[in-house]
Amino acid sequence: MLGPGSSAATSSRPPSAACAPPPAPTRDEDLALVRAAALGDRVAFETVVDRHGPALTRYARRAVTDPMDAEDLVQEALVSAWQSLDRFDGRSSLRTWLFGILVHKIGSARRRRRAVPVQDEVLDRPGPGDPLQAASDGELRRALEAALATLPERQRAVWLLVQVEGLSQAEVASALRTTPDAVRGLLARARRSLAERMGQWRA
Amino acid sequence: MTGPERDAPPLTTEEEDLLDRSARLLAAEHPEEFIDVSARVRSTVRATTRRSRPVHAVFPSDAQGGGPDTLVVREWVVVGALRRALAALPGITPTQIRLRLEADRCRGVEVHVTATYGAVLADAASAVRTATRSTLADVLGPEALFVDRDAAGVPVDVTVDDVTA
Numbered sequence: 064m065l066g067p068g069s070s071a072a073t074s075s076r077p078p079s080a081a082c083a084p085p086p087a088p089t090r091d092e093d094l095a096l097v098r099a100a101a102l103g104d105r106v107a108f109e110t111v112v113d114r115h116g117p118a119l120t121r122y123a124r125r126a127v128t129d130p131m132d133a134e135d136l137v138q139e140a141l142v143s144a145w146q147s148l149d150r151f152d153g154r155s156s157l158r159t160w161l162f163g164i165l166v167h168k169i170g171s172a173r174r175r176r177r178a179v180p181v182q183d184e185v186l187d188r189p190g191p192g193d194p195l196q197a198a199s200d201g202e203l204r205r206a207l208e209a210a211l212a213t214l215p216e217r218q219r220a221v222w223l224l225v226q227v228e229g230l231s232q233a234e235v236a237s238a239l240r241t242t243p244d245a246v247r248g249l250l251a252r253a254r255r256s257l258a259e260r261m262g263q264w265r266a
Numbered sequence: 267m268t269g270p271e272r273d274a275p276p277l278t279t280e281e282e283d284l285l286d287r288s289a290r291l292l293a294a295e296h297p298e299e300f301i302d303v304s305a306r307v308r309s310t311v312r313a314t315t316r317r318s319r320p321v322h323a324v325f326p327s328d329a330q331g332g333g334p335d336t337l338v339v340r341e342w343v344v345v346g347a348l349r350r351a352l353a354a355l356p357g358i359t360p361t362q363i364r365l366r367l368e369a370d371r372c373r374g375v376e377v378h379v380t381a382t383y384g385a386v387l388a389d390a391a392s393a394v395r396t397a398t399r400s401t402l403a404d405v406l407g408p409e410a411l412f413v414d415r416d417a418a419g420v421p422v423d424v425t426v427d428d429v430t431a
Contacts, residue, residue, distance in 0.1 A: 095359070098359075098360075098361045098362070099349070099353075101362075102345055102346065102348075102349040102360060102362075102363055103342060103345055103346035103349055104346075104349065105311060105312065108311060109308055109311075112304055112307050112308070113304065116300050116303060116304055116307070117296055117297055117300045120297040120299060120300040120303055121292065121293075121295055121297050124297060124299075125292070130299065133299075134299055134302065134303050134306075137300075137303050137307075138303055138306050138307050138310065141303075141307045141311075142307060142310050142311060142314060145311050145314065145316075146314065146316050149316075200291055203287070203288060203291060204288075204291050204292070207288040207291070207292070223292075226285070226286075226289040227289050227292045227293045228293070229293070254277060254281075254285060255277070257285060257288075258277050258278075258281035258284065258285060261284055261285075261288070262281075
C-alpha cells in the first residue's frame with residue numbers, strides 16, 4: 064500500500080515534472096553560449112553539451128530499446144546541433160531545440176529499424192509480502208521502463224519530456240512539432256496507460 | 267477538459283503517487299554512459315567543420331620579383347578570428363558575424379554585438395570596426411581587403427543588438 068489516505072481517492076493534481084531539474088541554466092546564459100558556439104567557440108559548445116547532454120541521454124535511453132542506439136542518437140543529435148547552431152534563433156529555449164533535434168533523430172532511426180518487443184516478464188508482479196515501500200527502486204524502475212516501452216512512441220515521448228525532464232507542454236509541442244492540445248491529450252493517455260500497467264505496484 | 271482527459275476517469279491519488287515516484291526515479295538519474303557520449307561528441311566536434319565558403323587572402327611575397335602569394339582561408343577561420351578579437355574588447359560580446367563575399371573576395375563585414383550598459387555606443391562601434399579591420403588584415407592580408415585602391419577598406423557594419431547590465 065502506498066500509505067494512509069491514499070486509497071481510491073481521486074486526484075485533481077495537474078501533471079507536472081516529478082523532480083525539480085538540476086540548477087537550470089537561464090535562457091540568457093544558454094543563448095550567450097549558443098551565440099559564442101555559433102561563432103566557432105568549441106568550449107562554449109562543450110558547456111552546452113555538459114549542461115544538456117545528461118538529460119538528452121536519459122531521455123534517449125527510454126525512447127529506444129538499445130542502449131548503444133541511444134548513445135549514438137544523442138551523439139548524432141549533439142553533433143547535428145553543432146553543425147546547425149546558426150539556425151538556432153532563440154525563439155524556443157535551447158533545451159527545447161536540442162530535444163527537438165533528438166526526437167527527430169530518434170524518429171528517423173525508428174523508421175529505419177524494426178522496434179524490439181519488450182519482454183512481458185519484466186512486468187511480473189512483485190512477490191507476496193513485497194509492499195511498495197519495500198520494493199526496491201530498481202524493481203520499480205524496471206517495471207516502469209517495461210510499461211513505458213509498451214506505450215505508443217509519442218505518448219512515451221510526451222510523458223518523459225513533461226514528467227521526467229520538466230518541459231512545459233508548450234515546449235514539448237514545439238519539440239514534437241505538434242500542438243499543445245495534442246500534447247495534453249497524449250499526456251493524459253500516457254498517464255492513464257502507465258497507471259493501469261503499473262497497477263500491480265499499488266495492490 | 268478535452269478528449270481523453272474528459273473521457274477517462276481521473277487518476278487516483280495512489281496512481282498519481284506511483285507515477286510521481288516513478289518519474290522522480292528517472293529524473294534523478296545521471297546516466298553514466300553520458301561520460302562516453304560526451305567524449306565522443308567532443309572528439310567529433312573537434313573534427314567536424316561546418317560548411318564554409320572559401321575566402322581569398324593575399325600576402326606580400328618573400329620572393330624577389332615575384333607576385334604576391336595567395337592563400338584561401340575558410341570563412342569559418344575568419345569568423346573565429348574575428349570572434350576572438352571582438353570578445354577581447356572591453357564590454358563587447360559578438361553575437362553574429364557575417365562576411366560579405368563577392369566570389370571569394372571579402373567585400374564587407376556585418377558584425378552584431380551586445381554592449382555593456384553605460385558604454386558610449388559610438389565609441390564601442392568604432393572599436394569594433396578597428397578591431398575587425400585589423401583582424402581581417404592579419405588573416406586575409408592587407409591587399410585582400412580593398413574594394414579598390416581608393417577606398418579606405420572593406421566596410422564594417424556594426425549593429426548593437428542589446429545593451430546588457
